[in-house]
Amino acid sequence: MNSTYQPIYDALAEVPYGMVISYGGLAKKAGLFRGARMVGWALSQLPAGSLLPWHRVINHKGMLSIVNPHVHAGHQKELLEAEGVRIIEKDGTFWVENPPWFS
DNA sequence: CGACTGACGGTGC
DNA sequence: TGCACCGCCAGTC
Numbered sequence: 001m002n003s004t005y006q007p008i009y010d011a012l013a014e015v016p017y018g019m020v021i022s023y024g025g026l027a028k029k030a031g032l033f034r035g036a037r038m039v040g041w042a043l044s045q046l047p048a049g050s051l052l053p054w055h056r057v058i059n060h061k062g063m064l065s066i067v068n069p070h071v072h073a074g075h076q077k078e079l080l081e082a083e084g085v086r087i088i089e090k091d092g093t094f095w096v097e098n099p100p101w102f103s
Numbered sequence: 104c105g106a107c108t109g110a111c112g113g114t115g116c
Numbered sequence: 117t118g119c120a121c122c123g124c125c126a127g128t129c
Contacts, residue, residue: 004126024112034124036111041126044110059111066110107129115121 005042007031012043015056018083019102022060044068055079056102064094 011029015021021029023036032038036059043054048070055076059065064076064087077087077094086097 022112023110027111032125034112035126036124037109038111038125040110042110054110057110060113061111064110068110105129108127109125111124113121113123116119 004038005045008039008042009046009052012052012054012057015053015102018085019100020056020058020080020085020096021102022058024060025101025103026057056083058096058099062096062099064096 007030008026011026012021014029015026023039024034027033027035027039030039039057043057043066046052046054048068054066057066066076067073068075074094077089080087080096085100088095088097
């Protein structure tokens with residue numbers, strides 16, 4: 001079921017507190033090259049009650065493109081701010097200022 | 104079975 | 117340096 005996404009979840013769990021990672025970087029850690037889209041699908045299948053830091057996953061543009069039907073739009077913003085990550089709201093979209101990339 | 108879409112990334116212009 | 121198009125993997129129509 002989630003066998004293919006297992007390495008993605010494992011790599012996500014390795015992301016330290018207060019840091020973020022891009023889809024491509026996470027896919028690379030999972031052993032998947034250019035599998036950014038797969039990561040997005042994997043996270044979309046992630047339940048709202050998951051203990052994984054899904055909120056630390058952003059695109060390489062630094063924008064929070066996450067659209068979780070189970071989680072409110074500004075939820076990720078609060079989670080990142082709680083970790084010391086500065087978030088900027090731009091036209092209804094949340095951006096990360098000086099994103100500490102975990103590579 | 105075939106084509107389009109999608110929580111993206113990289114390269115080209 | 118910024119914007120646009122193409123490419124990859126899996127899922128859905």
